Amino acid sequence: MTTKLLVANLSDIDIKGSRTIKIKETEIAVFRLTDGSVLAVENKCPHKGGVLSEGMVCGTAVHCPLHDWKIDLRSGRVQEPDEGCVVTFETEIDQVSGSIYVTI
């Protein structure tokens, strides 16, 4: 079953920045990109578990702060030649109120 959760407001997250939220056992990193979109992924690099929320955001990708693996935030896929995938979560923004919803 999926649940849609109100997790934050746009103003809570800096552009090219992120905030985290723990839902049950999963830590989710919510990123705000320059193009205005908001994307959410599990906050764990498939390489050595690095916290992605702390990484540098470039375009639609985040670079893991530990070993610079590059992860596409839309697909969750790791850039080659590295391999792996992080779990992504559907997001939605209410353009009027700025509310950010994440579906888990």
Next chain:
Amino acid sequence: MTTSKKKLVLIGNGMAGVRAIEHLLKLSPESYDITIFGAEPHPNYNRIMLSSVLAGGADMQEIVINDWSWYTDNNITLYTGHKVTKIDTERKKVTSHLGIEAAYDVIIIATGSNPFMLPLPGADKEGVIAFRDIHDCEVMIDTSKKYKKAVVIGGGLLGIEAARGLLHLGMEVNVVHIHPYLMERQLDLTASKMLQSELEAQGMQFLLQKSTASIKGKKRAAGLAFTDGTEVDGDLVVMAVGIKPNVELAKAAGLEVNRGIVINDFMQTSIPDIYAVGECAEHRGIAYGLVAPLYEQGAVLAKHLAGVETAGYAGSVTSTKLKVSGVDVFSAGRFVESPGTRSLKIQDDLAGTYKKIVIQDGKLVGAVLFGDISDGAELFASIKKGESVAGREKEILLGISSDLLGQSSGGNRLEAMADDEIICGCNGVSKGTIAEAITTKGCNTVGSIKSCTKASASCGGCKPLVEGLLALYSGDSTGEPVKEGICGCTSLNRDEIVEGITSMRLMSTNEVMNVLGWHNAEGCTKCRPALNYYLGMLYPEEYVDEKESRITNERYHANIQKDGTFSVVPRIYGGVTSPADLKKIAEVAEKFEVPMVKFTGGQRLDLLGVKKEDLPKIWAELDMPSGHAYGKTLRTVKTCVGNTFCRFGTQDSIGMGIRMEKAFERLNAPAKVKLAVSGCPRNCAESTIKDFGVIAIDGGWELHVGGNGGIKVRATELLTIVKTEDEVMEWSSAFLQLYREQAQWNERTAQWIERVGLEYVKTALEKQEDRLDLVARIEKTLSLTTDPWKQIVETDELRKNFEKLSTAQPAQI
């Protein structure tokens, strides 16, 4: 001095004119009294970022280039909301529509261009706008809140950017285009069709080969009626069909005008003392509508007005990139085949990529890329250089060359090496993996091996071995070494980038990436921190540091550990602390249950395993400056006891070390910088493996430079010997500033000195006047640093990023 200043009037407060003024102020700040007239009610802003404003990625404040205070600080008289209506060339004065008069000696006309509005019946209805300025953006954003359907007339670059923005605002968007395919000015048919299907997948709809007859609706626009009798609904109509240079004023003043105001290579119009730059001007028959040419024009004009010799402006070869999310499109030069040209194409429908190059007389004259635009900058550079590509056409198309690398000498040793031997220690890549990449995956350059296996992708120490393996296994098919830029986002090197920043006076990482043609719009973890550093180094007073372009450790002002916790290292100047400070550190460590307290390699205490959300609290309780135990900045100044207690000590090494550490605290550098001061030649502080090492001798100080105890151990070389502590400060300041100005990003002093040679450094620091110039610049920079920990502790907005979001609530549906 009583030299009378000349009066300069700039008409137009946009990017082109103000850019020229900025440049002029730098070259010759005292020559002109400057008055600026702007028709819009805003300070100078970055118009190319409007699509980001529309896409919600930036707000108005963020795209302002020069805020109000800049004008005041530079003694510029600014009239915003004033449209200049008359230039009186006889009496040498201009008049605004509100009656302000200003006398001039020199005029710069930079009135830009206006959107071209189709004279359709109904074009004056509410809801019909252009996409040109802030006001248009605001209308779009407001409209999207009330209405759902938008129509964009024009399927060119601007139209598609507008449509993408409207789509992002949640509107249903139809793009109407008179041509059979999109962006026909920038793309060929193939690339255009690929673009169309990508945009359709994003939700955009297209009505091609449609000519609009009228705009429907009563008071407000309700849609379009086409000449073929069909219709489309839309509550908002955006016209993005082109621009026309704004030349009315110039025409009325009697200047020669074609499509734009006619200018020569020094931006002079047909009337002396009147110049024109940017989109309103026409140079050698071309009126440019892009940012790079207007920057180049502005730089030449500024030099000319400042009396600096310049070769003049010879025109620009331009390239275009679409700034739309999810689509990579690039074109440059003359990409449409015409008589006398040949074109080569490669298309991969599976990967969604397309590449076309156009060749004339053996030279590359144009290119179109879709899907993968990574070659763009390189192709563009080749087009601009006009070099012959005869015989290499196919290699350029495929990105592969058949030229040979020189034979490597280390072949035998490499040949004998076992397959499982590790070549790249950072990423654990074995010889076998690299060999396989070369022989079976077709990697024939170091770059392709790097991207395929990660070998030499981190510290780069194994690059010579990788090159050797390449020569060994690839043999005749070794690719020509591709010119490597500072990272994969650009083919430009450090010096070219710094030159670009200074010649065009680029002021933000975004601007650098935009203007210098980065492949990735937002760069990567290698170039963004580098650009941020170069800009800060070049413009210590004006540049605003971008925290989002700093590596994690520098963004959080603590060292990230493998488990996501951080470490905190209070600064201990020269390694000297007090019982009170030790107690405080111990109490804080206990209170926050810090799992480990350890001495660092540089005589400090490391509190390891701190949770991110505790960082601001720990800093607040410690109330000590933190030690920059990370990042590219001054780390520690290690000291021995010196003559304070030691029986061998000849000088006060502790005092010297503390003085240096306090002086250089918070200094940004191309890489980390470590210093040490030893009290006697026994060198207990290990000064000879530091970036700048000081060793006391009887009656003086030896100054050593370029040491490193890290990845590759290197002992220092003796720079000079001085007598006093003040001289130690003078030399160390001058050396560090020279390094800051000259080294590449991420280059330690050891590598830098090996590259440029000790003699270069010695010569540069030889004369005291040169040293004092460097000292003045480093002191200026140091005078502007602030304590980031204090700032975070005191500012809620900065502190929020250390906290988790509060608990999630189920959505109310």
